Amino acid sequence: MVIIGGGPGGYEAALVAQQLGAHVHVVERQGMGGSAVLTDVVPSKTLIATAEWLTVTEQAGELGIGADGGPDGDPGTLRADMDTVDRRVVRLAAKQSKDIRTRLEREGVTIISGTGRIDAEISAQGSRRIFVTTTAGEELELETDIVLVATGATPRVLPSAQPDGERILTWAQMYNLTEIPEHLVVVGSGVTGAEFAGAYNALGAPVTLVSSRDRVLPGEDEHAAELIEAVFRRRGMTVLSRSRAAAVRRVDHGVEVELTDGRVVTASHCLVAVGGVPATDGIGLTEAGVEVSDSGHIKVDRVSRTRAFRVYAAGDCTGVLPLASVAAMQGRIAMWHALGDAVSPLDLDTVAANIFTAPEIATIGVTQKQIESGEIDGAITRLPITRNPRAKMLGIKEGFVKLFSDRSTGTVIGGVVVAPRASELIYPITIAVTQRLTVDQLANVFTIYPSLTGSIAEAARTLHRA
Numbered sequence: 001m002v003i004i005g006g007g008p009g010g011y012e013a014a015l016v017a018q019q020l021g022a023h024v025h026v027v028e029r030q031g032m033g034g035s036a037v038l039t040d041v042v043p044s045k046t047l048i049a050t051a052e053w054l055t056v057t058e059q060a061g062e063l064g065i066g067a068d069g070g071p072d073g074d075p076g077t078l079r080a081d082m083d084t085v086d087r088r089v090v091r092l093a094a095k096q097s098k099d100i101r102t103r104l105e106r107e108g109v110t111i112i113s114g115t116g117r118i119d120a121e122i123s124a125q126g127s128r129r130i131f132v133t134t135t136a137g138e139e140l141e142l143e144t145d146i147v148l149v150a151t152g153a154t155p156r157v158l159p160s161a162q163p164d165g166e167r168i169l170t171w172a173q174m175y176n177l178t179e180i181p182e183h184l185v186v187v188g189s190g191v192t193g194a195e196f197a198g199a200y201n202a203l204g205a206p207v208t209l210v211s212s213r214d215r216v217l218p219g220e221d222e223h224a225a226e227l228i229e230a231v232f233r234r235r236g237m238t239v240l241s242r243s244r245a246a247a248v249r250r251v252d253h254g255v256e257v258e259l260t261d262g263r264v265v266t267a268s269h270c271l272v273a274v275g276g277v278p279a280t281d282g283i284g285l286t287e288a289g290v291e292v293s294d295s296g297h298i299k300v301d302r303v304s305r306t307r308a309f310r311v312y313a314a315g316d317c318t319g320v321l322p323l324a325s326v327a328a329m330q331g332r333i334a335m336w337h338a339l340g341d342a343v344s345p346l347d348l349d350t351v352a353a354n355i356f357t358a359p360e361i362a363t364i365g366v367t368q369k370q371i372e373s374g375e376i377d378g379a380i381t382r383l384p385i386t387r388n389p390r391a392k393m394l395g396i397k398e399g400f401v402k403l404f405s406d407r408s409t410g411t412v413i414g415g416v417v418v419a420p421r422a423s424e425l426i427y428p429i430t431i432a433v434t435q436r437l438t439v440d441q442l443a444n445v446f447t448i449y450p451s452l453t454g455s456i457a458e459a460a461r462t463l464h465r466a
């Protein structure tokens with residue numbers, strides 16, 4: 001088995017394949033853990049952890065917390081030391097990458113540092129060759145029965161906004177900043193743009209978010225997106241709705257972001273977060289019979305098979321759903337299928353997703369839009385978090401729990417949680433959706449009093465007669 005790419009799609013697959021008795025090689029050019037660990041999930045969430053602690057202090061006054069010191073009895077304001085923050089981010093990502101490498105090697109997986117490419121030819125026995133250019137410059141050839149392509153994606157670069165790594169940045173370059181930007185413009189208000197804009201705003205940077213749509217986070221739950229945009233504005237962020245960046249240029253000590261309507265925003269730094277492109281070029285895919293879409297994504301079925309014999313693909317290079325959890329599951333499914341183990345095809349209806357803003361937005365299952373459009377016959381309930389006694393005690397002012405149920409069976413078919421640590425709170429709803437529990441079954445489970453999960457049980461109770 002040869003796996004090209006050592007991100008979650010690749011390394012989780014390697015563990016399964018090794019467990020099932022295959023002889024596994026992983027070819028990785030950047031570092032184990034892939035972009036997920038080195039530039040995307042791990043560093044961004046580590047940075048956001050500092051930002052989140054700073055937003056917690058918004059309620060300090062109300063909760064009776066002050067600080068001594070500061071001139072003339074002024075308690076002073078908390079601030080983040082960017083150098084320390086970024087050093088922690090980079091250290092933590094490197095450690096996580098090393099831990100993954102150690103675990104794989106302990107299990108018996110062979111890791112090759114280099115870039116892999118598939119040979120077009122298949123031998124009479126059905127095996128293929130993988131050509132590897134190692135990071136040391138050596139050329140290797142590996143003979144393999146099964147290939148998994150898990151090469152991920154890289155940040156999309158706009159020709160009129162070329163990143164220079166200093167002032168015009170991709171998300172992968174954000175961890176080089178040693179100081180809080182004097183003014184950060186974030187182009188793109190999808191999940192990555194919103195997370196970084198929210199984080200830097202909380203860290204103390206003046207932030208302008210350029211959003212091409214009516215509201216931030218297009219495609220996400222409407223109430224959740226409206227709430228986050230209101231929170232962003234309350235914290236002093238400038239959100240430019242229905243605005244599109246035409247070009248980003250370097251000027252003396254900063255950048256100029258030109259919008260398509262002619263307006264120009266000057267700032268110290270600009271993050272361009274306009275999505276990713278699959279890393280599928282130049283690795284012999286089409287020649288090997290793998291079908292690739294116009295966008296460059298590898299076409300796969302629900303057990304991660306491509307069109308080519310014994311070539312599987314997983315993760316962001318397939319464009320199925322750009323989440324680390326989905327990449328990992330696609331990779332495992334590929335191995336279970338390829339090595340003849342029991343396997344259930346990928347089910348996207350049970351994928352929980354989270355946006356790490358403050359508060360967080362977690363979602364699972366069907367959307368309110370699908371119910372309102374009549375596509376699904378569902379009932380909807382929404383409880384503001386401010387009604388929850390624990391939220392009152394903690395001083396939480398913003399958020400809600402939404403639950404959707406099937407009108408004919410009463411099963412839970414989806415939900416949205418907007419709250420601090422929504423990523424944890426969504427779990428009971430995810431279990432309910434995955435295991436097809438009814439709203440009564442979800443409601444009749446004990447919750448701690450007082451707790452935020454109490455709102456999930458209460459929301460389920462309100463759907464009893466729906």
Ligand SMILES: Cc1cc2nc3c(=O)[nH]c(=O)nc-3n(C[C@H](O)[C@H](O)[C@H](O)COP(=O)(O)OP(=O)(O)OC[C@H]3O[C@@H](n4cnc5c(N)ncnc54)[C@H](O)[C@@H]3O)c2cc1C
Pocket residue numbers: 004005006007008009010027028029030031033034035036037039040041044045114115116117150151152153171192279283314315316317321322323324325326327356
């Ligand atoms: C800023 C940001 C934050 C995110 N936060 C989250 C989050 O909180 N939760 C979540 O679930 N998802 C998150 N994501 C999405 C997540 O990062 C991706 O879905 C995940 O990384 C996909 O994993 P992968 O294995 O497909 O690819 P990757 O993690 O991209 O790994 C692929 C690896 O393959 C290597 N490679 C490519 N080509 C070759 C080749 N020819 N030879 C050898 N190696 C090669 C690459 O260098 C890379 O290291 C985030 C994304 C971004 C951009």
